[in-house]
Amino acid sequence: MKSFQNLVLLQNLYRLKAMGFSYIDHFSINEKSEDTQATSLEELNNNIQKCHLCDLSKSREQSMSGYGHKNADLFIVDYTVSQAQDSSNNYYAGRSGESLRKMIENVLKLDIDKIYLTHAIKCKPLKSNKPSPSEWNSCKNYLFSQLEFIQPKVIVTLGADAYAHLTNDSIENFENVRGHVIDYKNYKLIPIFHPQFLLRNPELKKITLNDLHTIKSCFSNS
Numbered sequence: 763m764k765s766f767q768n769l770v771l772l773q774n775l776y777r778l779k780a781m782g783f784s785y786i787d788h789f790s791i792n793e794k795s796e797d798t799q800a801t802s803l804e805e806l807n808n809n810i811q812k813c814h815l816c817d818l819s820k821s822r823e824q825s826m827s828g829y830g831h832k833n834a835d836l837f838i839v840d841y842t843v844s845q846a847q848d849s850s851n852n853y854y855a856g857r858s859g860e861s862l863r864k865m866i867e868n869v870l871k872l873d874i875d876k877i878y879l880t881h882a883i884k885c886k887p888l889k890s891n892k893p894s895p896s897e898w899n900s901c902k903n904y905l906f907s908q909l910e911f912i913q914p915k916v917i918v919t920l921g922a923d924a925y926a927h928l929t930n931d932s933i934e935n936f937e938n939v940r941g942h943v944i945d946y947k948n949y950k951l952i953p954i955f956h957p958q959f960l961l962r963n964p965e966l967k968k969i970t971l972n973d974l975h976t977i978k979s980c981f982s983n984s
Contacts, residue, residue, distance in 0.1 A: 921956030
């Protein structure tokens with residue numbers, strides 16, 4: 763990544779020279795690599811907010827690192843940032859966000875400030891397209907580092923994409939594991955339908971209600 767960035771910088775310098783410029787002020791680039799490790803969740807989130815590792819940084823309003831408590835027992839993973847979230851910098855924006863809030867507060871009986879909600883891809887996809895594999899590769903270490911810092915008891919993934927990318931399982935296997943408690947590393951992981959999917963398929967809300975009770979039982983039995 764650093765070599766590619768240096769190449770881009772060199773091309774820009776040659777372009778400026780051809781236009782008659784003989785000097786430009788110093789400017790910095792994002793030189794974060796896999797070898798650069800944050801020492802705290804706060805530092806990690808700051809790195810995410812300033813990240814320019816992929817092209818999504820060109821179209822976003824901001825990077826959305828995550829929202830909630832740094833010692834949360836429940837860690838929720840959405841796949842991508844929605845247009846409503848990106849525009850408002852609100853993790854519970856739009857109809858989907860409001861549905862998720864109701865699930866947490868009314869069914870799980872938890873405060874949204876006490877859990878942690880984040881995205882596998884920290885920026886809104888370009889033109890609402892699905893992120894590319896390279897964009898996920900640029901972003902995934904942020905997600906895994908957040909898990910290491912927070913150390914939750916339970917992880918909930920919203921939808922097939924979030925589940926598949928976190929676990930490296932196939933998207934097609936989502937239907938087989940949805941609603942089940944899975945041993946994932948040192949955590950309990952429970953995949954559920956995405957709230958946006960439930961808005962389009964309201965007949966599945968009863969199934970998701972049962973899944974939410976499964977999630978709640980993980981805390982009562984711990």
